[in-house]
Amino acid sequence: MLGMIGMFGGLILLIILTMRGMNLLIAAPLTALLVAVFNGLPLFPQLADDGAANFLTNYMTGFTGFIASWYLMFLTGAIFGKVMEDSGAADSVSKWIVSKIGMKRAALAVVLACAVLTYGGVSLFVVAFSVYPMALSLFRQADLPRRFIPAALAFGSTTFTMTSAGSPEIQNWIPIEFLGTSPYAGWEVSICVALFMMIFGYWWLKKMIAKAMAKGERFVSRKTDPSVEERTELPNPLLSMIPLVVVLGISFLFHNSLGTSALIIALTGGIAATYFINRKYFQDISHAFSEGALGAVIAIANTAAVVGFGGVVKATPSFEAAVDVMTGIPGSPLIGGALAVAVIAGLTGSSSGGQAIALPLLAPHYLDMGVDPEALHRTVSISSGSLDSMPQGGYVVTTIRSIAGETHRDAYPAFGALTVVVPLIGAVLAVILFSVGL
Template identity: 55%
Template sequence: MISAIGLIGALALLIWMTIRGVNILIAGPVAAAVVALTSGIAWLPPLAAEGAPNFATSYMDGFVGFFADWFFIFLLGAIFGEVMGRTGAAASIAHAVTKALGPRFALAAVVLATAILTYGGVSVFIVAFAVYPLAVQLFRSADLPHRFIPGALAFGSVTFTMTSAGSPEIQNLIPMQYLGTTAWAGAGVSLIVAILMASLGYFLLSRMIARAVAKGEHFEPRKGVDDDTRNPSELPRWWAALLPLVTVFSVFLIFQYPEYLGALSNILPPESLGKWALVVALGSGIIVAALIGLRSRERLPTAFSIGATGAVVAITNTCAVVGFGTVAQLTPAFQQALGAVQSLPGDPLIGAAIAVTVIAGLTGSASGGQSIALPLIAPHYLAEGANPAELHRVVAIASGALDSLPHNGYVVTTIRAVCGETHARAYPAVAMTTLLVPIIGTIVAIALFTIF
């Protein structure tokens, strides 16, 4: 009982500290220490009984383990996003989208531009920085409330694109190493669910904005926010700007399925590279993006430097909540909850979805939640005969639901650092699109897999 109270209280404390602006690298260990205290786990190795876990070692095992598994992908993804942004390639794509749709469809333009960049390989941790300047211009021209920009950016990046089949985002890649699947697992159902999530999310977000406008809200520029003042004529052509995205997607696909390339397969690895295919793809995309942006070559060193720094910040923020989750999974309350989920009667997909959703909520991270949950639940459900491809897709979609609670690193960064907003003003729209919509998408995915 005390363990359960401590776990719930620690999660509440983690959320509260994050909302209050406490750095996640501090909030994560503090909350994890509370979990350890209320579950009888020693804080330091010398204080633990022989063979018993302790807070310090367990937390760092989770922290370092995630860092080791995903650092190169975070690094190359961040550098790719920065190169796309600094050379003007991302702005060029966003300008083309907004020019085609016009200010009247400002929300659709922001969502579409973000979705294109995300599905093209720009990390979800980086894409908001690239699209935000254009979002400000569009929302100003359409006189839409600024507080909805974080919701638009989050909806376009961490919902129907992040967890869809073929997405190069790590949230779609993590299940591969535990289930033996590919990034295209469950593609048919994934397409249907993605269309549903995109349509539903856009409808809900546009209704929220319409109601706010009807109540008299207008665009209010945030203090310290700058527009992207570059003239579109100075940017790369939109079709050229798309080449790095096409490169990332194509190379990723090639190294996922080398067996379908005929004679070319003789000069490529005979088997899929799994998640490492994205390392090759992002590296190729960086080279193409740098070549496309040669006119801005003086900005490339800065892009690489800032990208590398941003990668460390992004991955350590995620590692901090993974460490929290690693300590949490040692508690009696966590083990009891996991046992209850695994013993749920009926389709294993339901149990897997619930387990991943809950753990992603506890850790405040889709990728962190998957990394903790899958080693525990994958063997169990595969042994029960669950289809690996179906399990992959359900787990991926489910991980993108409760992960977006207020303490989520992406949420905090997008609302506060990128958009200069507060949780009180901006989080309702983020929650509507990144919590409710993925939950509905998960339910529909399970239903479709069950029917077909």
């Protein structure tokens, strides 16, 4: 019981500290230490048996492992976003979009841009880096409150695209290994759920923005924003879209052979394409590279800090007990599977982590019961993209703080509504549709 109190208490404390703006490089290890102490984990490897779990090793393994896996993708993604910004390509594309769909649909343009890149195989983190400059320009021109930018970025990336049938994102591929399904498992229900999440979520986003503007909120510029007054000319908007097409195309071509490593090539290609197409429009390309590199380091450090917390949580006896409870929930296997994956994703701050931990336990048991593997695949995939977006989640912190420069207090209410509540409703809808035989 004490260990369980420590695990959930540490998680709640991390959420509170995150919402209050504490630096995650301090908050995450501090709360992970609390979890370790309450669960009786040795603090240092010298105090533990050989190979046994301990606070320092497990925290730093999670921390450094994430950096080792993702640093180059964060770096190239951040630099790509900065060169699109510095060259004026982001402003050019955004103005062209506004001229075609109107100022009132600026948020929709951001959502759709993220959706296209995500469904094309570009990593969620990279999508946020890449689309943010365009989103900032769109919200500025439409005079929309900038605190809704993170919500628009995340909604287009982590809801109706990330977990849908055919998506190349890992959240749609992990179940294949355990269930013997395909990326298109349950596609009929997936289409229905995706359409619901897209329509309902966008309606909710528009409603929240309209309510804020009715109270007098508008776009507020900052000193750190790229200068727009000094721009006398911008590059051709259609040519400025080519780097985005390059990123999407290369990631799609090499996704099956290189996996996530294809993104490094794709983003490098996008940077090169931006330079060669718009080189005469750059204001300070070396500064753009430097700013991108610095932003990547800050973003990945914040995210890795939270992953380290998850590494400690997963090593505790209370986590094993919680997994046993979640995976043993009575009733419909689809409900049990969805809830188990969602809760574990929330505890670890990772949608893929929730699936990777729960499915090895759930899959054999449920398949022996005769559960439709395609229904289980789609249900757990959708549910994994819900509680992973709690305030302390790595993607949440990166998008809100490191990329958009917002505070959790301002940005998270809309962010959480679209990335936690909407996917949870989508998971419920999926269970209902599968249960009635669709």
